[in-house]
Amino acid sequence: MTRKTDRGTGKGFSNLISLDLAFLDNTLLPCLIHDSLLFKNLGISAVENLIGTYCSFEKQIFISIDEVKKYKKEMQQIVYDSMFLKLDKDNIAFKVDWKKKT
Known part of the structure; x- marks a missing residue:
């Protein structure tokens, strides 16, 4: 007998996120940080559900997320309302464009 x-x-990545959220919820861990890489292989609805889950926590959760416009308007609004830093081609970190060769 085999089990798929x-x-x-x-x-x-979904399992890792679940484990992280369990640690956040059940320990003294004060905050959680998730990078956009974790969301790349998740479906759109999965990421939208995850954002809703993040909102249910009282502790701080910081995320880096790309392509916000592909999500439902409600999720986009949550991201924009929660945003404290936005990096893009005009707003670069450390005033250095790491894509340019020096």
């Missing part, structure tokens, strides 16, 4: 299991990158 999802061993894809998205599932792995």
Whole structure:
């Protein structure tokens, strides 16, 4: 008898996020930081649900997220209302464009 299991990158990242949220919820950990890389292999609805889950926590959760416009307007608004720093081609970190060769 064999059991099929999802061993894809998205599932792995989803499990990691769940573990992180469990640590945040059940320990003295004061905050959580998730980079956009974790969201790349998750479906749109999964990321939207995750953002809703993040909003349910009283502790701070910091995320880096790309392509916000592909999500529902409600989720976009949550991201924009919660944003404290936006980096793009005009607003670069440390005043250095790391893509330019020197």
